[in-house]
Amino acid sequence: MQKFNWALVILFIWGLEAQAKVQDNTQKGIHLDLGAVQTRLEKKWDAPTGYENLVSSLTGYVRLRGTVPLGKRIVWEPSLGTLLPWKSGVDGMTRKFTSHLDLTLSYPLLPWLRVRLGPGLKWLFLHGDGGEVVLNNGTSTSSFYTPGYASHSFVVTAQTGLSCILTSKISLNFELYGTGIFDHLRRSFDAAATLGWRL
Amino acid sequence: MKTLAMFGFLSSIALGWTHVGNNIRGWNQSPVTFYVNYSNCPLSQAEMNEIIDVAINTWNGITDSNLEVKRAETSLSINAFLNGTATEVPVILCDPNFATQIGSPEVYVVPAATFLTRTDSNGNLNYSGILLNAQNGVDANIGNLSRGQVELTLAHEMGHALGLGHSSQPEALMYYSLGTKEQPVMTEDDIDGIVHIYPRNELSGGVLGCAAVKSEPLSPHSATSWKTLIPMMLLLILGWAIGRVAILRASEPSALQT
Numbered sequence: 001m002q003k004f005n006w007a008l009v010i011l012f013i014w015g016l017e018a019q020a021k022v023q024d025n026t027q028k029g030i031h032l033d034l035g036a037v038q039t040r041l042e043k044k045w046d047a048p049t050g051y052e053n054l055v056s057s058l059t060g061y062v063r064l065r066g067t068v069p070l071g072k073r074i075v076w077e078p079s080l081g082t083l084l085p086w087k088s089g090v091d092g093m094t095r096k097f098t099s100h101l102d103l104t105l106s107y108p109l110l111p112w113l114r115v116r117l118g119p120g121l122k123w124l125f126l127h128g129d130g131g132e133v134v135l136n137n138g139t140s141t142s143s144f145y146t147p148g149y150a151s152h153s154f155v156v157t158a159q160t161g162l163s164c165i166l167t168s169k170i171s172l173n174f175e176l177y178g179t180g181i182f183d184h185l186r187r188s189f190d191a192a193a194t195l196g197w198r199l
Numbered sequence: 200m201k202t203l204a205m206f207g208f209l210s211s212i213a214l215g216w217t218h219v220g221n222n223i224r225g226w227n228q229s230p231v232t233f234y235v236n237y238s239n240c241p242l243s244q245a246e247m248n249e250i251i252d253v254a255i256n257t258w259n260g261i262t263d264s265n266l267e268v269k270r271a272e273t274s275l276s277i278n279a280f281l282n283g284t285a286t287e288v289p290v291i292l293c294d295p296n297f298a299t300q301i302g303s304p305e306v307y308v309v310p311a312a313t314f315l316t317r318t319d320s321n322g323n324l325n326y327s328g329i330l331l332n333a334q335n336g337v338d339a340n341i342g343n344l345s346r347g348q349v350e351l352t353l354a355h356e357m358g359h360a361l362g363l364g365h366s367s368q369p370e371a372l373m374y375y376s377l378g379t380k381e382q383p384v385m386t387e388d389d390i391d392g393i394v395h396i397y398p399r400n401e402l403s404g405g406v407l408g409c410a411a412v413k414s415e416p417l418s419p420h421s422a423t424s425w426k427t428l429i430p431m432m433l434l435l436i437l438g439w440a441i442g443r444v445a446i447l448r449a450s451e452p453s454a455l456q457t
Contacts, residue, residue, distance in 0.1 A: 039387075040262075054370050054386040094216070096391055121402075124263050126395040133217055135365040136375045139305045144217035144364030153263040153398040185260035 033063040035194030060084035075106045097125040102159050114163040124153040155179045171196040215367030216392030223362045224322040225396045233289050234273035239333050240293035241342025254354040257383040266397035280328045288326050289360040293333040310339045310352045313359035327360040347381040354383035362396045
């Protein structure tokens with residue numbers, strides 16, 4: 001119980017401190033966010049045992065995020081991020097590159113807590129050098145081919161999240177990306193957690 | 200910089216998907232209709248339809264892909280398909296003489312195979328068919344397999360008919376062997392492979408007027424982009440309006456002060 005009380009005191013002091021710093025963190029500037037994205041959350045829940053990590057992967061995420069105050073409370077936070085590592089395929093002949101362009105607005109719920117909401121665009125780029133690979137087909141082997149052309153997929157996303165402002169320089173961000181949210185067949189969600197530094 | 204170097208080191212995660220042909224592209228039709236002839240099938244039409252629907256739904260609903268698959272009935276014969284003159288393709292047929300197509304001893308271990316996958320001059324798939332093993336007296340006859348194994352087999356063969364080759368990832372749907380798998384489950388590897396062949400482009404309708412984006416045939420789901428974009432834009436405008444009102448109210452001198 002005593003530990004709980006101390007935690008409350010620390011939270012209170014931190015809240016006061018954050019309140020003083022919140023304005024600095026949301027002033028016009030650029031933030032570098034580093035963290036991770038869990039892709040296809042819904043597939044992870046539905047996947048049979050042993051498949052969770054094959055349909056839904058935990059991937060690194062790096063993002064540059066701008067903060068542009070549009071008034072006393074609302075801040076426009078456009079951002080451009082990419083999932084890391086960029087994945088490579090058989091013999092390194094296939095590459096996958098996923099990035100997010102987001103145009104969100106944030107609004108303070110508490111002095112140190114902001115809610116973020118807005119549209120975005122997910123760009124999935126798959127590229128290969130082409131070439132033949134020989135793979136088992138059960139009874140013998142067959143020739144198959146790695147992709148010899150680039151493919152681009154652009155999907156509109158809806159994003160919502162919380163930004164916890166720790167200091168004038170540092171913030172902790174949680175986001176949920178929804179794609180195909182009005183299509184029950186294609187609906188999918190990615191979740192991100194990042195730690196942001198104001199540059 | 201150190202962080203970026205670390206991510207670079209981690210980038211050795213391997214995907215193993217391939218194409219069934221060199222520089223192959225998807226079917227030009229959307230949705231891709233699999234025509235089914237139920238003759239000679241060891242399972243009832245109702246059972247076949249349930250199995251086919253599970254296989255179809257495995258490929259439908261990939262967020263980053265515009266692929267949509269459905270089924271229809273046909274009376275196309277095996278010979279007409281093998282002659283290469285069928286118009287209702289891709290097709291699913293039950294073959295009571297499966298050994299003739301695949302040979303022996305393969306007929307005892309192979310429950311299905313995809314034949315005659317062809318492309319047009321642009322590389323788009325325009326001919327393919329799945330023959331299911333309906334040969335009497337062999338273990339690999341689909342009538343002797345569990346329901347899940349038939350669903351898995353059919354989903355795998357559909358992957359070939361849609362343009363995917365085998366994957367080197369044992370857990371992938373497109374791995375050559377059923378292994379211990381009991382139901383069709385897509386891995387990230389299968390998903391990336393099909394997205395490469397059937398990419399989804401929600402900008403292709405000119406929503407943002409980006410002429411640089413390669414135009415894809417509009418999918419039946421293209422309206423989704425508008426359904427998503429319009430509410431989000433309205434939400435943005437609403438958020439902006441609420442913010443403006445809040446700012447204006449905060450800056451107004453109160454009656455008490457005057």
